[in-house]
Amino acid sequence: MKQFLVFIKKEFAHVLRDRKTLLILFGMPVVQILIFGFALTNEVKNSRIVVMDQANDAASKEIITKIGASRYFDIVRTVMSHQQMEDAFKRGDIRMAVIFPAGFNNDLLHQNAAQIQVIADASDPNNATTLTSYVGSIIQDYQAQLSKTSKVPYRIQPEIRMLYNPQLKGAPNFVPGVMALVLMLVCVMMTAVSIVKEKETGTMEILLVSPFRPILVIISKAIPYLLLSLINVASILLLSVFVLDLPVNGNILLLFAESTLFIITCLTVGIFISVKTNSQQVAMLISLMGMLLPTILFSGFMFPIENMPVPLQWFSNIIPAKWYYIIVKDIMIKGLGFNAIWKETLILSGITVALLIVSLKSFKIRLS
Structure with a gap:
């Protein structure tokens, strides 16, 4: 038994003297936990988007504020022409664009319905689907907020367009x-x-x-x-x-x-x-x-x-x-x-x- 303990002590000494072994034993698990913990996630956060507010009214500004407050989106521009938006999509500078048509609040108040156009880069279909789903949830939340203060049902319909991959193929x-x-x-x-x-x-x-x-x-x-x-x-x-x-x-x-x-x-x-x-x-x-x-x-x-x-x-x-x-x-x-x-x-x-x-x-x- 004494010889067995001596051998164990010897092996411990070998391991503790070998810095490479210690690095593998203690360093690799820490590095893997940190990298995998931060990198391995399907959640989409801080996605760069652009907002084109052609209405510039109270309703559109409130929805834009809600989108900007979300941790899922990073609004890089709020004013952009259609050509600038197309070029930004091509360069990969943005993942999505949200467009409010002129008279958005007026349509909502007088016709009880309005549309918002949502354009996503579907070259990554999973990411595009997730982003449009997030925007849809924010719009539904605003719609529910309006319904609480009025007996008239309001309906905001997002018009979704997928660029480069409309069929959302993998x-x-x-x-x-x-x-x-x-x-x-x-x-x-x-x-x-x-x-x-x-x-x-x-x-x-x-x-x-x-x-x-x-x-x-x-x-x-x-x-x-x-x-x-x-x-x-x-x-x-x-x-x-x-x-x-x-x-x-x-x-x-x-x-x-x-x-x-x-x-x-x-x-x-x-x-x-x-x-x-x-x-x-x-x-x-x-x-x-x-x-x-x-x-x-x-x-x-x-x-x-x-x-x-x-x-x-x-x-x-x-x-x-x-x-x-x-x-x-x-x-x-x-x-x-x-x-x-x-x-x-x-x-x-x-x-x-x-x-x-x-x-x-x-x-x-x-x-x-």
Whole structure:
């Protein structure tokens, strides 16, 4: 029994001396609880909307006040033309628009009925449905408030219009997300494991004494996965068009060009992981856990980013899948051109260049 206790004491000493083990034991649960607690929610909050008040009367102002007081909405503009509103929807600056027609209060008092137009961006159908439901609840609450002070029944009818996806299909939301997820996992994991495998088997030294420069070694590893990933993109698009009945509304060549850029970005992430690790198991673990969870949580694919705390919203900006997800939705669903996605393209390019420079420097240091 004494020997058994000695062994237990020894194991405790090993664990307490190993900072990495302590970090995994105590740090990972805390981080996961915080991230999952804030990120994993289907509730829609702080959604940017615009209000066009063409009536500018007491009834419209009171409803606008109720909408603004709700934690679900963030009114970014109260005066906007139809063209400005359309451009804001295309840029993704707003999720919804609420329009009060001229004479809203007059119609309500004299005809006992009035209409409010609600326009939502339905490229994310779940989000659009939730937002219109919230607005409908606020309108019903105001309608019930009027009914208490008058014997005449008042009826306010929201006229709902869904942009880009009037049938509220799920495909326009999950196809871009699946594209980002598949390309990220395949490119990162395959590239990282491929280069680390050369280290483990000892063939990297043979490559180093060859006339090839380090950058050529890296490029030669990345090109096959680039071509195979483009085939993946083509297969996903074919399935989307012919099986899911989801046409590509924008320029198909632009979509392939942006997909190529994203694939290159993912390949550079895989290269970066490979030069920082020495075993295939570690490279695969980092590729899966380090890419899978951030892509799911912080790309906007499954959970609205605006729901998260500001630090997590800032963190989402370094996730390449977030920008590619926006690009695919803008081209494929909204039918927009390069003018609408130049910022996202520039960010992906910057991430790619930065990772490639760091990887090449690390590669030279480790293998010189």
